[in-house]
Amino acid sequence: MIRVGVQSEPIDVAAALAAVEGDGAGAVATFTGLVRADDGVAVLELEHYPGMTEAALEAVAREATDRFALTAATIIHRVGAMRPGERIVLVATAAPHRSAALDACAYLIDRLKTDAPFWKRETRADAARWVEARGTDDAAAERWR
C-alpha cells in the first residue's frame, strides 16, 4: 500500500507507522528528517509545486515498492514554515525482511532529495536565503540508478 502526503500540519509518526504495519510486514524502517538547530536557523520554509509534488512522491514510492518488494511505503512531507526540531519529512517502508525495508528507506530519501519539487528557504537572525541544491544529493540519488 502506497501512501504519500504533503501537509502543513505536524507529522504524526505513530499514525504513519500504524499505516505501514500489517499486510505481511516483518520489518518496518523509518527515516525522519528534522529542521537542524545547530546553524542559527530560526525558521525553515518549504515551498512546493502542488500537483506535481504528490505525483512525484507517488512515482518514487511505486518504484521503491517494485524494486524492493515492499508491502507498504509511506512518504509524508511538510510544507510551510517550521522551526528547529520539527519534522520535515517522514519515510516509512515495510517488507517481509529487514534488509529490503532498510534499503528501500535509504533509496526513498535519496530519490526525494532530487526528484520531488520542494524548495527550502532558511531565515537566520535577519536574513532569509534559498537553500542551494547540493551535488552530494545528486550523487546519492545516482548510486541507485
Add this chain to the structure above:
Amino acid sequence: MDVLYFAWVREAVGKGSENVAPPADVTTVTELLDWLARDSVPHATAFADRTRLRAAIDQQFVPLDALLAGAREVAIFPPVTGG
C-alpha cells in the same frame, strides 16, 4: 500556456504564474525563456544564469532544451532542495 515560477525564480519574476501565448517559432523551454526575457527586466534578471534553472513540462522534469510541443503548463524553478 501557463508558466509557473517557484522559489527565488518566483520572487525575481515577481509573480507565481502567468498565461502567455508565445509565437510559433518558440519551440523549446530555452526559447520560451529568451522570448519572456526580451521585453521584461524582471524576467531577464531571473533567467540570466540558465545553469541555475530547471524546468518541468506538464509536471514532468525536463532539460531546458526540451521541446514545448503542445505543453499546457511549463514551470521554471531552481534545483530542488527537499527532504
